[in-house]
Amino acid sequence: MPEKVIEIKHLKKAFGDNDVLKDIDFSISKGETVSIIGSSGSGKSTLLRCVNLLETPTGGEILFHGENIQTELDVSQYRARVGMVFQSFNLFDNLNALQNCIIGQTTVLGRDKGAAKAKAMEYLEKVGMTPYINAKPRQLSGGQKQRVAIARALAMDPEVILFDEPTSALDPEMVGEVLSVMKRLSESGMTMMVVTHEMAFARDVSDRVVFMNDGYICEQGTPADVFGNPKREETKNFLSRFLNQ
Amino acid sequence: MPLFNDISKVWTKYGNQIVSGIWNTVLISIAGTLIGLIIGLFNGIIRTMPKPKNIILRAIMRVVNWIINAYVEVFRGTPMMVQAMIIYWGYAYLSGGDSLPLIPAGIAIVSINTGAYITEIVRGGIISIDRGQFEGAMSIGMSHFSTMLHIIIPQVMRNILPAVSNEFVVNIKDTSVLNVIGVTELYFYAQSAARNSYKIFASYLIACAIYFCLTFTITRILRFIEKKLEGRGNYTIFGSQSDSTAEIRVSEEEEPVNA
Numbered sequence: 001m002p003e004k005v006i007e008i009k010h011l012k013k014a015f016g017d018n019d020v021l022k023d024i025d026f027s028i029s030k031g032e033t034v035s036i037i038g039s040s041g042s043g044k045s046t047l048l049r050c051v052n053l054l055e056t057p058t059g060g061e062i063l064f065h066g067e068n069i070q071t072e073l074d075v076s077q078y079r080a081r082v083g084m085v086f087q088s089f090n091l092f093d094n095l096n097a098l099q100n101c102i103i104g105q106t107t108v109l110g111r112d113k114g115a116a117k118a119k120a121m122e123y124l125e126k127v128g129m130t131p132y133i134n135a136k137p138r139q140l141s142g143g144q145k146q147r148v149a150i151a152r153a154l155a156m157d158p159e160v161i162l163f164d165e166p167t168s169a170l171d172p173e174m175v176g177e178v179l180s181v182m183k184r185l186s187e188s189g190m191t192m193m194v195v196t197h198e199m200a201f202a203r204d205v206s207d208r209v210v211f212m213n214d215g216y217i218c219e220q221g222t223p224a225d226v227f228g229n230p231k232r233e234e235t236k237n238f239l240s241r242f243l244n245q
Numbered sequence: 246m247p248l249f250n251d252i253s254k255v256w257t258k259y260g261n262q263i264v265s266g267i268w269n270t271v272l273i274s275i276a277g278t279l280i281g282l283i284i285g286l287f288n289g290i291i292r293t294m295p296k297p298k299n300i301i302l303r304a305i306m307r308v309v310n311w312i313i314n315a316y317v318e319v320f321r322g323t324p325m326m327v328q329a330m331i332i333y334w335g336y337a338y339l340s341g342g343d344s345l346p347l348i349p350a351g352i353a354i355v356s357i358n359t360g361a362y363i364t365e366i367v368r369g370g371i372i373s374i375d376r377g378q379f380e381g382a383m384s385i386g387m388s389h390f391s392t393m394l395h396i397i398i399p400q401v402m403r404n405i406l407p408a409v410s411n412e413f414v415v416n417i418k419d420t421s422v423l424n425v426i427g428v429t430e431l432y433f434y435a436q437s438a439a440r441n442s443y444k445i446f447a448s449y450l451i452a453c454a455i456y457f458c459l460t461f462t463i464t465r466i467l468r469f470i471e472k473k474l475e476g477r478g479n480y481t482i483f484g485s486q487s488d489s490t491a492e493i494r495v496s497e498e499e500e501p502v503n504a
Contacts, residue, residue, distance in 0.1 A: 052383075054380055083384070083385070084385075091378075092382070094403075104386065107395065108386040152385065
């Protein structure tokens with residue numbers, strides 16, 4: 001059994017009276033790629049944002065290598081080890097692609113400029129963005145921005161990367177370039193939690209698929225099980241709606 | 246024409262004084278705007294800080310915010326002329342007859358007044374930056390302070406420049422109210438020229454022309470700086486996606502995308 005990187009126990013999150021996450025138990029092992037699917041409002045993104053503490057959980061606990069991320073770890077150092085890629089890219093508009101990948105390394109990890117630049121170049125090359133290192137975010141297409149955002153996350157040498165609907169804001173022809181970067185990343189052994197509406201990605205790339213419904217994890221298993229032989233009624237409904245559109 | 250005659254007479258006799266008044270006007274308004282900008286940045290950054298978790302820090306923050314709010318409301322809500330009188334004569338009253346040195350007092354009054362306006366301008370500039378960039382910075386572990394320093398403030402500075410330029414132009418004109426405490430700026434000397442020469446229209450016409458030249462020049466200079474800050478619309482492409490040994494350079498000027 002590979003080591004568990006993140007373990008979530010009885011996680012709850014409410015916004016006022018609105019219980020978004022009701023009782024989540026979940027864990028992810030080293031090198032695993034887990035896709036989280038489910039309809040809008042089922043709590044997928046909130047779950048991911050709680051893992052990175054962009055939202056503060058209202059109950060339960062999240063463990064990183066067995067340590068509670070809220071009480072036992074320094075938030076800043078923890079976040080540096082858990083990367084995040086957003087639906088809306090969230091690049092820094094005043095910095096070019098290269099600087100976007102350097103700033104976190106120098107300010108958070110304390111790397112010197114030269115080492116940070118070398119690291120940034122390495123990952124920008126991996127996502128095929130070397131030609132655009134001097135471009136500001138506003139000069140890039142959506143797919144290019146998202147690839148820079150992935151390089152920015154990778155440059156911190158994280159142990160896990162969380163993807164929050166990374167292709168939902170992209171034009172259809174740009175979805176492919178981002179998914180192929182993610183596929184290579186998954187094959188290279190990165191631990192990934194991916195909230196997605198790309199069923200093909202969930203089916204073909206992930207090791208495990210989690211179906212969320214109404215603040216609970218409704219069903220999970222291998223892609224073959226969840227897509228080929230869903231057991232729960234909600235899962236069947238969701239998949240039939242998705243595959244028939 | 247008698248008017249030109251009057252103007253030239255006033256200028257010959259009082260020109261030197263008026264020029265020294267111009268220097269004081271420029272000095273007070275530049276220093277006042279810059280110090281006001283620093284006050285405004287400081288206050289704006291504090292007012293947009295996330296709420297600390299610690300209860301004591303939270304209470305301190307609440308008090309500090311209250312003070313900043315009071316400062317903004319009081320200095321935006323009262324005329325600068327009255328503020329000048331109160332600060333100058335208040336100091337004299339409380340110190341038992343000492344008076345403040347005039348130019349530093351003028352700079353202080355303009356700075357405090359401008360700071361109140363710029364506090365709100367900066368706060369607006371910070372909250373107008375998309376929340377996503379804060380989250381992007383948080384997600385790689387950056388502290389609020391370094392996010393502000395490296396990411397947010399550079400963008401805020403660019404965005405608030407037009408509003409700050411506006412404050413600067415207002416200050417050039419509004420330093421004229423400092424004559425009530427005897428600061429020897431442009432208006433002060435124009436007034437004294439008018440009183441001494443009895444050529445009232447000509448004296449104020451000169452002042453008016455000089456004020457306009459000052460504000461117009463400064464507006465143009467700031468517009469130029471704004472353009473520079475916008476950055477180039479183009480960028481250099483290194484290499485090519487298909488041929489890693491190629492080096493392509495794109496240099497034609499494009500329109501800035503979000504001008």
